[in-house]
Amino acid sequence: MLLMLTLAGILGAGAMGPGAFGALPSPRQIAHTQMETYAFLHFSPNTFTNREWGNGDEDPNLFNPDKFDPDQIILALKAAGMKGAILTCKHHDGFCLWPTKTTDHSIASSSWKGGKGDVVKEISQACKRHGLKFGVYLSPWDRNNAHYGQAEYVKIYRAQLHELLTQYGPIFEVWHDGANGGSGYYGGAKETRSIDRKTYYGWPETWEMVRKLQPNACIFSDVGPDLRWVGNESGYAAETSWATYDPVGEKDDAPAPGYVKSEQGEGGTKHGTRWLPAECDVSIRPGWFWHASEDDKVKTPAQLEELYYKSVGRGGSFLLNVPPNKHGLVSDSDITSLTQFGSIIKNTFADNLALGARCQASNVRGGDSAFAASNILSKSASKYWTTDDAVTSGSVELDLKKDKTFNVIRLREAIQLGQRVEAVSVDAWQNGDWKEIATATSVGACRLIRLPESVTTGKVRLRVTQSAACPVLYDFGLFLRG
Ligand code: FUL
Numbered sequence: 001m002l003l004m005l006t007l008a009g010i011l012g013a014g015a016m017g018p019g020a021f022g023a024l025p026s027p028r029q030i031a032h033t034q035m036e037t038y039a040f041l042h043f044s045p046n047t048f049t050n051r052e053w054g055n056g057d058e059d060p061n062l063f064n065p066d067k068f069d070p071d072q073i074i075l076a077l078k079a080a081g082m083k084g085a086i087l088t089c090k091h092h093d094g095f096c097l098w099p100t101k102t103t104d105h106s107i108a109s110s111s112w113k114g115g116k117g118d119v120v121k122e123i124s125q126a127c128k129r130h131g132l133k134f135g136v137y138l139s140p141w142d143r144n145n146a147h148y149g150q151a152e153y154v155k156i157y158r159a160q161l162h163e164l165l166t167q168y169g170p171i172f173e174v175w176h177d178g179a180n181g182g183s184g185y186y187g188g189a190k191e192t193r194s195i196d197r198k199t200y201y202g203w204p205e206t207w208e209m210v211r212k213l214q215p216n217a218c219i220f221s222d223v224g225p226d227l228r229w230v231g232n233e234s235g236y237a238a239e240t241s242w243a244t245y246d247p248v249g250e251k252d253d254a255p256a257p258g259y260v261k262s263e264q265g266e267g268g269t270k271h272g273t274r275w276l277p278a279e280c281d282v283s284i285r286p287g288w289f290w291h292a293s294e295d296d297k298v299k300t301p302a303q304l305e306e307l308y309y310k311s312v313g314r315g316g317s318f319l320l321n322v323p324p325n326k327h328g329l330v331s332d333s334d335i336t337s338l339t340q341f342g343s344i345i346k347n348t349f350a351d352n353l354a355l356g357a358r359c360q361a362s363n364v365r366g367g368d369s370a371f372a373a374s375n376i377l378s379k380s381a382s383k384y385w386t387t388d389d390a391v392t393s394g395s396v397e398l399d400l401k402k403d404k405t406f407n408v409i410r411l412r413e414a415i416q417l418g419q420r421v422e423a424v425s426v427d428a429w430q431n432g433d434w435k436e437i438a439t440a441t442s443v444g445a446c447r448l449i450r451l452p453e454s455v456t457t458g459k460v461r462l463r464v465t466q467s468a469a470c471p472v473l474y475d476f477g478l479f480l481r482g
Contacts, residue, residue, distance in 0.1 A: 015366020018386050021418035021469040023244045023275040029226055030416065032172065032218045033277060033445045035133070036312045038084035039077045040281065040321035041123065044091045046289040048326050054093025056143030056185035060110040063095065065328025068119075070126035076330040077132065077322060080304075080338035081345055084133035084172050086319070087123050089164055091137075092179060094144025098167075102159045105144045124168040135173035135217075136164045140201055140257075141180050146187025149195055158206055165213040174210050176203075176221045178229065178258035197259040198249070220279055221257035222265070223247045227317070228276040231265030235282025235318065236310035240441040243315055243419050244272030270422075270442075271468060277445070280311035283321035284334055290323040298333040301340035308345060313448030315419075344481070352377075353406050353478040354460075357398035363387040365470070373397075376462070376476045381414040384474040392467040396476065398460050405456040405480055409438060409449040412475035419444045421473070423466040429459035443473070454480065 025033070045058040047065075077085055090096050096106035098120035107117050120136070127134040138161055147153040165171055181194040195201075207219055218226035228245050230237050245268040247255040255261075265278060284304070285294040299307075304320070311318040322338065325331050330338075354377055361373035365386045373396050376385040387394050409426055413419060421443040427434040438449045460478065464471045 014368035014370045017371075018365070018389065018417060018470050018472060020416075021420050022271050023273055024418055025243070025275045025277075025415055026226070028216050028218055029275060029277065031216070032227070033317065033415070035083040035172070035317065037080070037082050037308065037318040037320065038086065038133070038135070039080075039082050040137070040283075040288075040319055041073065041085055041087045042091070042283075042288040042321055042323045043097065043119065044088055044289070045093055045095050046091065047324065050291055052287055052289055054091065054095070054143065056092075056094050056145075058093055058095065060095065060105065060107070063107060063110050064112050065324070065326060068122070068328025070122040071129065073123070073324055073330050074126040074130045074132055076335050076338055078130050079335070080320070080342040082132065082320070084135055085123065085127055086135035086137050086173055086175050087120060088137045088139070089120050090139050090142070090160065092139045092141045092143050094142040096160065098163070100160055100163055102156050102163070103145065120164065120168055128169065133170070133172035134168065135171055135175060137175040137177070138164060139179070140176055141182070143184030143186065146189065148184070148186055149181070149193040154200070154202055157201070158209060161206065162209065162213070165210065165217075171214045171217045173218045173220055173227070174214070176219070176257055178222045178260075180258040198254065198256040201257070203257060222260040222262060223255045223257060224274065224276040226276070227279045228268070229262060229265050230278040230280045230316060231262040233281055233283075235280045235307040235320070237278045237280055237314040237316045238267035239314070240267055241278055241314045241316060241444075242268035242270050242272060242442055243275055243277040243415065243444045245269050245274055245276040246272040247276075278311075278314075278316035279319050280307070280316050281319040281321065282307060283323070284337065285323065288321055288323065290325045290331070295331055295333055298331075298337050301337050301344055304337060304341040305344050308341075309448050309450055312446055315442060315444035315446055348408060348479055348481040349410075351479065353404040353480065354398055354400070354476060357400050359396055359398055361385060361387070361396045362394040363391045376473055378474045381412070381416060381474050384414040384472050386472045387470045389470050391470055393464050394471065395461055395463045398476065400458050400460065403456050403458050404478065405454050406478040407451045407454040408479040408481050409451070410475060410477035410479065411440070411443050411447040411449075411462070411473065412445060413443050414472045414474050415445050417472050418469070420469045421464055421467045421471050423464075425463045425465055427461040427463065428455050428457040429461075430457060434461060450481070
């Protein structure tokens with residue numbers, strides 16, 4: 001290292017960039033993190049039976065949305081700033097929203113569109129038309145299938161996933177929930193079936209197939225391999241939340257989807273061995289499926305905003321469920337909330353008040369302008385401020401040139417080099433002295449800090465007070481939420 005630095009000095013080249021620290025994200029995980037928010041669409045016979053979990057014996061004709069409009073659904077999500085949609089192609093009741101070859105319990109057996117309908121196709125195409133990515137939810141638990149619990153069913157499950165991954169274009173996420181076994185119709189057996197959550201589904205083989213067919217898709221489950229369940233269905237990560245995570249099984253043994261100490265997902269594992277960022281799922285209504293009785297219980301724009309700060313603002317992603325109603329449309333009350341939420345977020349982050357500031361750092365790596373303090377106002381994670389290896393705390397001062405008023409602070413680490421920063425403070429210059437206005441712990445892909453009240457100042461300072469390795473930051477944004 002020393003030799004290389006010396007050589008670099010002689011040759012006139014700059015200092016070398018810092019080495020990576022700990023577990024690192026894959027390119028597919030980095031691309032996914034940049035999406036920030038996307039939607040779940042829970043839609044199935046439950047929409048028509050007013051249930052949350054169908055038993056598996058529902059008549060396919062129940063599925064009959066009379067005004068189904070995929071563009072209306074996807075545009076409602078787009079108005080909220082969402083970058084993708086994950087459709088429940090099959091929920092626990094086993095009803096497939098596409099004409100699968102694997103079972104008769106599908107849309108092809110309904111009279112909707114004369115048995116020629118394909119909701120997966122229509123939603124995936126609407127996503128494409130409106131610039132959203134498309135993802136699939138395929139429930140492993142199937143309360144309709146006669147073979148559930150036997151090896152045969154696992155083959156059927158994989159065949160269903162194979163159809164979804166090969167017939168509907170690029171898939172950004174494959175979602176496996178952790179609900180596993182219990183009572184059901186099971187082809188008329190009407191009994192309770194339990195499976196060994198650790199072995200039955202043979203997940204490694206299924207995930208290998210996903211990798212082969214859709215190498216860019218992130219796989220979600222309680223244990224990854226790309227995204228972790230945050231451990232609650234309320235849409236928030238812990239105040240200190242690490243993108244790294246070493247999931248543990250319920251009995252402190254090996255974990256599996258549906259078999260994990262899920263409460264640990266909220267905060268992840270500090271400097272854990274796997275990069276597994278939190279996906280924070282929650283419904284815009286109390287239930288996952290649409291119920292007329294919940295039309296007046298839709299989360300308000302302010303509640304959605306709060307969840308955005310507690311998910312995206314804690315380094316995770318925000319997966320918001322928006323259930324279409326029995327007409328096959330997003331209801332008016334949901335559209336109002338989504339649209340207002342979308343404009344609040346858009347307006348808040350439209351104008352970064354830190355841009356154009358004069359920047360000065362306590363240390364710049366090798367004194368090299370490639371790692372200059374001003375890189376903390378960069379738009380790209382490949383251009384960042386960093387320090388010498390031995391320096392694991394330090395500060396960057398921004399001279400804003402004139403007084404600016406803000407109440408939101410945004411920090412971002414260049415996560416391709418790992419999650420390093422453990423604690424920061426932010427100070428504002430006030431009445432001839434520095435005054436601490438905020439502190440935070442984990443930063444990672446994105447840390448948003450909402451101040452209790454607006455601050456007006458001409459100078460701000462970020463202090464990295466604790467870091468596992470030299471800090472590597474590319475964003476110190478200041479915003480005014482009006
Ligand atoms: C859970 C399911 O049991 C719920 O019905 C819903 O789909 C939720 C997102 O995942 O595991």
